[in-house]
Amino acid sequence: MTDPQAHLLIVDDDERIRGLLQKFLIRSGYLVSAARDAAQARRLLAGLEFDMIVLDVMMPGEDGIALTRDLRKSSAVPILLLTARGESANRIEGLEAGADDYLVKPFEPKELLLRVGAILRRMPQVAPAQAAPKVLHMGAVRYDLDRGELWRGQEMVRLTATEAALMRAFAAQPGVPISRDRLVGDSPSDDSAGQERAVDVQITRLRRKIEDDPKTPRYLQTVRGEGYMLQPD
Missing domain, CATH: 3.40.50.2300 (Response regulator)
Known part of the structure; x- marks a missing residue:
């Protein structure tokens, strides 16, 4: 298994x-x-x-x-x-x-x-030692996986509940396209209303917090026919 x-x-x-x-x-x-x-x-x-x-x-x-x-x-x-x-x-x-x-x-x-x-x-199954912080870097922005926090320099970027859920989903599998259907499931139902269009809107807002130029995203990419993908540095 x-x-x-x-x-x-x-x-x-x-x-x-x-x-x-x-x-x-x-x-x-x-x-x-x-x-x-x-x-x-x-x-x-x-x-x-x-x-x-x-x-x-x-x-x-x-x-x-x-x-x-x-x-x-x-x-x-x-x-x-x-x-x-x-x-x-x-x-x-x-x-x-x-x-x-x-x-x-x-x-x-x-x-x-x-x-x-x-x-x-x-591989031996051993208890994990004190792990180093898990951080993904996207240019001037970094995402702390353990804390679920997005930072730009010394300032923490505020995330809505939906944006936080999307970031957790993307950060769990960087470099892997995630379909809109799955992202709808990972988002709080009261925000997404179960609609893929709502995810597109949330992605647009999240790009504004991550990308230097949200109109030409480098890190939160659209993968045609497959959904969206987080591609950190």
């Missing part, structure tokens, strides 16, 4: 593959965030805790093995490497860098699911 609390980070520079993996793992019951490269992955890792990283090896700039090696200096988060290179020397290089497992492309989605599940089951 999938642990409903497990939060995975997918790191792959191929947008199509990244999206397919993200959708498949979400349908399989995981919380999933995604990054297009090592730099974006580092920004997400700085603000969120993940139960596992599914990491492509061949990426422009810092590749997956280099990122794994560096993360292992300070983190024990499980890492599953994905690569088109199947030679034994490459597999050994990845494992020596600190990866927990290695999956060669192309692979069956079911095999990925089995590998992820097996790695998570091997």
